[in-house]
Amino acid sequence: MSTLTFSEDHQIHYEMIEGRAGYPYLVFLHEGLGCNAMWKKFPRLLCDRTSCPGLVYDRLGYGKSSPLRHTRTIHYLHDYALQELPQVIDALIPDRPFILIGHSDGGSISLIFGAEKPQHLKGIITEAAHVFVEKETLEGIRKAEERFEKGKLSGLFKYHGEKTQGIFKAWSGTWLGEGFRYWNIEYLLPSIEAPMLVIQGCDDQYATKDQVDAIVSKSAGKTGASMVEHCGHTPHQEMPELVLEIMANFIDEIKKLAMPLPVSQA
Numbered sequence: 001m002s003t004l005t006f007s008e009d010h011q012i013h014y015e016m017i018e019g020r021a022g023y024p025y026l027v028f029l030h031e032g033l034g035c036n037a038m039w040k041k042f043p044r045l046l047c048d049r050t051s052c053p054g055l056v057y058d059r060l061g062y063g064k065s066s067p068l069r070h071t072r073t074i075h076y077l078h079d080y081a082l083q084e085l086p087q088v089i090d091a092l093i094p095d096r097p098f099i100l101i102g103h104s105d106g107g108s109i110s111l112i113f114g115a116e117k118p119q120h121l122k123g124i125i126t127e128a129a130h131v132f133v134e135k136e137t138l139e140g141i142r143k144a145e146e147r148f149e150k151g152k153l154s155g156l157f158k159y160h161g162e163k164t165q166g167i168f169k170a171w172s173g174t175w176l177g178e179g180f181r182y183w184n185i186e187y188l189l190p191s192i193e194a195p196m197l198v199i200q201g202c203d204d205q206y207a208t209k210d211q212v213d214a215i216v217s218k219s220a221g222k223t224g225a226s227m228v229e230h231c232g233h234t235p236h237q238e239m240p241e242l243v244l245e246i247m248a249n250f251i252d253e254i255k256k257l258a259m260p261l262p263v264s265q266a
Contacts, residue, residue: 004091012057013064017044019053024097024122028056029106032171035063035159042236046244050251067163072170074180081112099123115188123254124196125247128204128233131214132184140206145172189218196223197250201231
């Protein structure tokens with residue numbers, strides 16, 4: 001476990017996972033209430049299965065990273081995607097090929113970042129990503145807010161400590177704000193040229209299949225989708241073996257494209 005310091009009030013907690021030299025890094029981007037530790041064993045299992053090295057980190061305000069110092073705006077996902085994520089990549093894996101694996105907020109961040117056409121980005125995997133706000137999204141967040149107020153999400157304190165109240169209210173308050181109902185990033189999908197895998201649970205309590213359909217139909221690169229049956233918002237926890245297999249197959253295809261062919265010997 002290590003810490004990356006950008007400024008006195010912006011320190012990022014991260015973990016590196018070893019893998020085969022030359023293979024693309026798997027960069028894991030957690031959900032809106034998540035952190036490095038909440039991925040649990042999944043990043044290491046996926047890295048072990050694909051032999052890829054990995055990078056997992058807590059965004060500003062989460063886990064063991066610095067707390068939020070400013071009120072969030074409707075542009076907070078763009079801020080993470082276009083400011084913090086490039087800084088983390090440039091500092092820890094400069095000039096290395098990488099694949100983004102983003103869950104929920106992390107998936108949306110991956111899409112925003114991917115639209116910038118980063119030189120070393122080889123692929124994107126989104127899991128339960130949002131590109132617009134649905135009534136199901138708002139209903140799910142309202143229910144989560146009720147559960148939090150009743151103390152039924154107290155497990156979050158284990159991961160975020162004294163930052164828990166602040167990060168939960170930042171998340172729910174932003175999404176339930178009047179202006180955020182018009183938030184939409186479909187406009188940037190045609191700018192994403194990297195190959196993508198779009199995963200979502202069929203029973204996702206925060207979204208419908210319309211999210212997946214929009215990403216697949218509007219993105220410029222080769223994009224495939226996998227709807228996971230009997231699964232909610234967190235497929236990698238609810239159906240880990242299946243999701244590991246789906247992601248590993250996609251990553252193996254990327255590796256074939258990213259790795260140079262061996263030179264034949266005369």
